[in-house]
Amino acid sequence: MKNPFRPTFGASPYYWAGRRVILDEFARAIDGYPGDPTRSLIIDGARGIGKTVLLTELEDIAAQQGWIVLRATGRHDMIRTLVESTIPMKIRELAPPPGRKVTGVSITGLGSVDTELTPGVDPTPTLSSRLRDLLGLLSGAGVLITVDEVQDADPDNLSHLAVAYQDLIRDNLEVSLAMAGLTHGVNRLLDLPGTTFLRRARRFELGPLTDDDARATLLATAEGSGRPFDNAGVDAAVHLAQGYPYLVQLVGYLAWSSSGGTITAEDVSVVRQDAVLTMGSQVHAPSLKGVPPAQIAYLRAVADLIGDEESVSSSAVAEAVGKRPNEATDTRGKLLDRGLIESPSWGQVSFTLPYLAEFLRSNRRVTRVN
């Protein structure tokens, strides 16, 4: 029997949990009319919270309704890739090869596909014209564009996409756009001129799964793999994972590997350190990359003060970093914007990522040796 857990970024889980509101609203929107506000989505949240696999679920929902899915990523030259390869490939899939006559398909529409064959006749294709060509081949269905890692997108590319998309919406065409990225980067991009239209998209910030959802995933994934959880085992795993989707998969994976048949609380406690260390290298370290020293100092102060509590008072943190209150407020605001801390109640701060306090405390020891 193979380990059924998938602690891999971008890998869809064997058993899906939660996020029902987004999935249901999106399904309804796809089924609805052009211009439905929920056809334009921005999903943001921390690393490992489940943005990429959620985009994949949205793609599946659209595909089930017969929609065409165009997948893009902010890490590459997305407009060029869409215009020059992704969309032409879809058009070729849908349109019959030239020469064969099929009723119901406009041959003029195909002309622009092979612009290289008729130089000087067709204008240079744009994202908008390409999408119109593709939409022209569909009836009763539309086109969903998904953009992952949108925090890394080039601002010009993103505003280009925004303009083309808005153009199609204005003509009541069946299009949908779902974007996902890290909270901080998404905020930064949406503040730029040129992306105004995207600011009107429905925004969903992903938080942790509920304990019930985490439990359901753990139980359902392990079941049928030959190594089910016992009651205390699943309780311990839910507790350790703290609803954080990547940890749910990781804890499940490690506990499954270390168990000898049924996954017990003992199996889970044995893998705790491994899980927290892996979380450190896969999530904490990359999340702290590029965070300026003043903000790191603030985070370290929170880590020192928080102990085993849920949160700590921001005035205590301000005092610990030796800053005047308004300076500390500024740093705190930036960290809130990065999604690294939260304010669970007035005047309190807590970490968003589980085990970040442990990471910062152990990391400090390492730093001091240097």
Ligand SMILES: Nc1ncnc2c1ncn2[C@@H]1O[C@H](COP(=O)(O)OP(=O)(O)O)[C@@H](O)[C@H]1O
């Ligand atoms: N709703 C969910 N149910 C079960 N597992 C999930 C869910 N969302 C995410 N995961 C798991 O969490 C991990 C991280 O998901 P991913 O989409 O790559 O995160 P992100 O893109 O936000 O960094 C993957 O192993 C994925 O299978």
Ligand SMILES: [Mg+2]
């Ligand atoms: Mg991702």
